[in-house]
Amino acid sequence: MSTFGLWHYWVVIVLMMIGLYTVIARDNLVKKVMGLNLFQVSVIMFYVSMGKVEGGTAPIIPEQASGPVVYSNPLPHVLMLTAIVVGIATTAMALSLVVRIRETYGTTEEDEIRKLDRAEHE
Amino acid sequence: MTFPIEAIVFLFLLATALAVTHLRDLFAAAMVFGVFSLLSAGLFTLMDAVDVAFTEAAVGAGISTVLILSTLALTDPREHQQPVRFAPVAVVLLVGAALVYGTLDMPYYGDPTAPIHKHVAPEYIEGAMTDFGIPNIVTNVLASYRGYDTLGETTVVLTATVGVMLLLGGLGGARHRGDAEVVEAAGDEEPTPMDRVQVARVSTTVLAPLIMLFGLYVQFHGDFGPGGGFQAGVIFASALILHGIVFGLSSLKRVVSPRFLEIGLAAGVLIYAGTGVASLFRDGTFLDYAVLDHHSAQHGRHLGILLVEAGVGITVTCAMVLIFFFFAGRRAAKSEEPGDRDRRVA
Known part of the structure; x- marks a missing residue:
């Protein structure tokens, strides 16, 4: 296997890079929020992938087991499960900020918002 | 062995993520984002995290799509054209390279001897039946x-x-x-x-x-x-x-x-x-x-x-x-x- 055993993490890192790029390079605020969500999923997936045990199964104890069962680590699952629900609540918060910005500035593009701000200062 | 399935789903996941970033039509991007969430829920299942998959499927593919769509109804459904900027690409590549470098010290995926499995997790698994039933x-x-x-x-x-x-x-x-x-x-x-x-x-x-x-x-x-x-x-x-x-x-x-x-x-x-x-x-x-x-x-x-x-x-x-x-x-x-x-x- 050598370093190939790390490919899961690398794919997740690429996913994170896509999210990060969307957040810092795009001007559209809704797109930025989507980028943040991509980023969030990548972080969640990183944690969950660390919890995986080779040959393991979901951490639910079967009614009757023949022989010892290997379970994947339940701790990252718990932490990430709550993170997803908190994530949607904070995303809603971010989106409502976007709605309010649109109502005030009439646009959701960051460069136009900056232009309007500058025009007001002069 | 789940390797090929995982690899294929990961491939689709990256493709949908790129599509979300690339699409100018935000309505389309929102729908693709729903697909992205569903795919990631599938991957969580493959990684044995059924509870996480459950949550992601309901939240990501359901509620978050509804929220983004209703935001779009209140704002603009199209994103402006915008050239690719090189400074962000450089930053992103730098961060990615640093993170990949960081993973080189990590235990391999699925390694049962990884430190993460040695701390409190065995206690939790042990206690589930004895303490809680x-x-x-x-x-x-x-x-x-x-x-x-x-x-x-x-x-x-x-x-x-x-x-x-x-x-x-x-x-x-x-x-x-x-x-x-x-x-x-x-x-x-x-x-x-x-x-x-x-x-x-x-x-x-x-x-x-x-x-x-x-x-x-x-x-x-x-x-x-x-x-x-x-x-x-x-x-x-x-x-x-x-x-x-x-x-x-x-x-x-x-x-x-x-x-x-x-x-x-x-x-x-x-x-x-x-x-x-x-x-x-x-x-x-x-x-x-x-x-x-x-x-x-x-x-x-x-x-x-x-x-x-x-x-x-x-x-x-x-x-x-x-x-x-x-x-x-x-x-x-x-x-x-x-x-x-x-x-x-x-």
């Missing part, structure tokens, strides 16, 4: 071993919802009215276009009660199978939101009033924290459920987890439906008062 280890850890964390997370959901209510309810577009009236005004809308689509109407009528029933199953079966308060809350809310989308907000308001939801939102957290306080009064520590039953510590823990999960379920349901109410209700308020853009530019 509850087969779903994730539920045990969520509600009991890590009960403080979960209380905090539930409070964050409450806080974020209050934030949405403050942003979209009271001030701004509907400056002259209170929260309740904004949602009130939404009720006077014309029937939604979806209302005239018979397929949507009939299937919603059939599906909504079944989804609710499933939500209750997920809530109460969460001790034995994948599920629990967070998932159940989101599923239950999605049934109500589906009803709201198809039959309009006024119809949804007759099912659950926003006032009722506001009370439920706070009551859920109160039930959770109250369970902790109740264990204090029975000479236990905060959120130590063992003392809740005189005869058996295991029964006490069962009761505690049931109450706590119920609290989580109530708060999450109310939060999601309330957020939907405020996003969807905004349109009615907005159409009456044109944006103050002109004022600002002038």
Whole structure:
């Protein structure tokens, strides 16, 4: 296997890079929020992938087991499960900020918002 | 061996992520984002995280798509053309390279001897049957071993919802009215276009009660199978939101009033924290459920987890439906008062 055993993490890192790029390079605020969500999923997936045990199964104890069962680590699952629900609540918060910005500035593009701000200062 | 399946799903996942970034049509991007969430839920299942997959499928593919779409209805559905910038690409590549370098020291994927599996996890897996008698280890850890964390997370959901209510309810577009009236005004809308689509109407009528029933199953079966308060809350809310989308907000308001939801939102957290306080009064520590039953510590823990999960379920349901109410209700308020853009530019 050598370093190939790390490919899961690398794919997740690429996913994170896509999210990060969307957040810092795009001007559209809704797109930025989507980028943040991509980023969030990548972080969640990183944690969950660390919890995986080779040959393991979901951490639910079967009614009757023949022989010892290997379970994947339940701790990252718990932490990430709550993170997803908190994530949607904070995303809603971010989106409502976007709605309010649109109502005030009439646009959701960051460069136009900056232009309007500058025009007001002069 | 799951390797090829995982690799293929990962490939699709990256493709959808790139599509989300690339698409200028934000409506299309939102739909692709739903597909992305569904794919990631599939991957979580392959990684044995069934509870996480459950949550991601309900939240990502369901509620978050609805929220993004309703935001787009209130803003612009198209993104402006914009050249590729090189400074962000450089930053992103640098960060990526640093992270890949960081992983080189990590134990391989699936390595059972990794440090993460050596700390408290074996204790949790061991204790699930002996201390709790509850087969779903994730539920045990969520509600009991890590009960403080979960209380905090539930409070964050409450806080974020209050934030949405403050942003979209009271001030701004509907400056002259209170929260309740904004949602009130939404009720006077014309029937939604979806209302005239018979397929949507009939299937919603059939599906909504079944989804609710499933939500209750997920809530109460969460001790034995994948599920629990967070998932159940989101599923239950999605049934109500589906009803709201198809039959309009006024119809949804007759099912659950926003006032009722506001009370439920706070009551859920109160039930959770109250369970902790109740264990204090029975000479236990905060959120130590063992003392809740005189005869058996295991029964006490069962009761505690049931109450706590119920609290989580109530708060999450109310939060999601309330957020939907405020996003969807905004349109009615907005159409009456044109944006103050002109004022600002002038």
